Amino acid sequence: MRTAAALIIGNELLSGKIADENLVVLAGTLRSLGVKLVRAVMVLDELGVIAAEVKALAAAHDYVFTSGGVGPTHDDLTIEGVARAFGVPVVRAPNMERMLREYYGDRLTEGHLLMARVPEGARLVAGESAAWPAVVMRNVWMLPGVPQIFRAKQSLIQAELSGGTPFVSLAVFTTLDEGQLKPMLDRVVAAHRDVDIGSYPRWSGADYRTKLTFDGLVEAKVRAARDAFAESLPPDAIVRVE
Amino acid sequence: MRTAAALIIGNELLSGKIADENLVVLAGTLRSLGVKLVRAVMVLDELGVIAAEVKALAAAHDYVFTSGGVGPTHDDLTIEGVARAFGVPVVRAPNMERMLREYYGDRLTEGHLLMARVPEGARLVAGESAAWPAVVMRNVWMLPGVPQIFRAKQSLIQAELSGGTPFVSLAVFTTLDEGQLKPMLDRVVAAHRDVDIGSYPRWSGADYRTKLTFDGLVEAKVRAARDAFAESLPPDAIVRVE
Numbered sequence A, B: 001m002r003t004a005a006a007l008i009i010g011n012e013l014l015s016g017k018i019a020d021e022n023l024v025v026l027a028g029t030l031r032s033l034g035v036k037l038v039r040a041v042m043v044l045d046e047l048g049v050i051a052a053e054v055k056a057l058a059a060a061h062d063y064v065f066t067s068g069g070v071g072p073t074h075d076d077l078t079i080e081g082v083a084r085a086f087g088v089p090v091v092r093a094p095n096m097e098r099m100l101r102e103y104y105g106d107r108l109t110e111g112h113l114l115m116a117r118v119p120e121g122a123r124l125v126a127g128e129s130a131a132w133p134a135v136v137m138r139n140v141w142m143l144p145g146v147p148q149i150f151r152a153k154q155s156l157i158q159a160e161l162s163g164g165t166p167f168v169s170l171a172v173f174t175t176l177d178e179g180q181l182k183p184m185l186d187r188v189v190a191a192h193r194d195v196d197i198g199s200y201p202r203w204s205g206a207d208y209r210t211k212l213t214f215d216g217l218v219e220a221k222v223r224a225a226r227d228a229f230a231e232s233l234p235p236d237a238i239v240r241v242e
Helices: A022-032 A047-060 A078-086 A094-107 A110-116 A147-152 A154-161 A178-191 A219-232 B022-033 B047-060 B078-086 B094-107 B110-116 B147-152 B154-161 B178-191 B219-232
Strands: A003-009 A036-043 A063-067 A090-092 A117-119 A123-125 A134-137 A140-143 A168-174 A196-201 A210-216 A238-241 B003-009 B036-043 B063-067 B090-092 B117-119 B123-125 B134-137 B140-143 B168-174 B196-201 B210-216 B238-241
Touching (some): A003 A022, A003 A047, A022 A036, A022 A147, A022 A154, A036 A047, A047 A063, A078 A117, A078 A134, A094 A110, A110 A117, A110 B178, A117 A134, A147 A154, A178 A196, A178 A210, A178 A219, A178 B110, A210 A219, A219 A238, B022 B036, B022 B063, B022 B147, B036 B047, B047 B078, B078 B090, B078 B117, B078 B134, B078 B140, B090 B094, B117 B134, B147 B154, B168 B219, B178 B196, B178 B210, B210 B219, B219 B238
Parallel strands (some): A003 A036, A063 A140, B003 B036, B003 B063, B063 B140
Antiparallel strands (some): A036 B036, A090 A117, A123 A134, A168 A210, A168 A238, A196 A210, B123 B134, B168 B210, B168 B238
16 A cells, blocks of 8 residues: 655644644545545754655655645745755756746736745656645655645645555444443454454544444445444434444 | 654555644644644554654654554554654553453453553553553653544543643735735844744635734744734735734
8 A cells, every 4th residue: 555644844734823724635635535534744944854854755655745835935845855855956957947937927026936946856846736736755755835825736645646445434423432332343343354443432413423434445344344333332322324 | 842743644645545733633632732843744554664753753842742643453563663763662551451351241351452552661641531541652642543532532632731831823814816925024024033934825715815824932023024014014914803
């Protein structure tokens, strides 16, 4: 199974000024592609930290996706961090420079041209839905942090990483609490090792007490685990099955 | 300055089923206490991963806060992970066992009693606003993942970690884009090294193009940096100053 990690970059997130909106979007994209997101790390705008994290994550996962730090100001350190992680210099991408010159025309500044910086050897991934390309260095995708733009890049990821088997997700909602259902749950977990089973106490306002989730790549196995669990409950304890 | 890290635990977050709501809450709490949150890591429900992460984070930061994985089911591995990180066994806390017996009465199951598990040597932090105590092992706070309960525990953190100098945050909102304002910004960044300066292109719907933030522990220094930047802009490029 293909694996991925996310690196979310930005002082504004760790200081509580704004909440990250991008991780759940990326997670949904990867899930639909059958790529398992196994780790996400959030760090400050510090070059050495970003470089070390990219190096470690890129070595341990099939794909890495970064969010944030790709603008032209002093706190935008992702391009340089990725370059340092791979031991290459930062260069200007001619295609991106041309796009910037066309877009800004007479208003163009040296600051604007900094947005054409890429790690040497990076490739540009473009598509119909996103005018500005995504920059990809080996297995590391550098995505912008602004949520609207981050979302617009998802179609590029979907196009490039397509072809996998998507995950199957089923669920049982029950009125039992986790302490009550644990013996039944443990038996099903032990008998269905290929299925990832999760247990979540209800969020407020729900009509159930616990949601049990059943996830995997083979639908028949996921279905068997879900059904075995549902059949082990008293019928009146089941709110619904999905 | 005191530092902290967060460890957010749960398959449901990395699979995109739900978005984490807790990190931004914790970040706000720590900021109000003058504690710098420098790193957050999100991992799956895997015992070895949790234990290794807790060990590394606890060694490198003054405080670690975990979110999630504290219930009684097979996918609740935080207590065991923290115990393994510190090389101690998991034991049952008599106080918590008593509270569980009182709460559940005749309905009590062995499953319910699993919620009294703590790493040996952990202390319980209780307060008026949260009936159920928080479990703290050395510098590691184990908080529940359910957002309402996570939020309810923040007052315990505030009471225990109070006494620091809170951060001061100021801002300038401008109609200039990052490429245009970069030369002025770079001068202010170079001259005000004690102040953390951030630059954020606008989110949609705003009346400005870029927000500049100025953060630090000494108000006079933060104010000086903010004013120096504002004075370097053409007056009609400033939307407002905070």
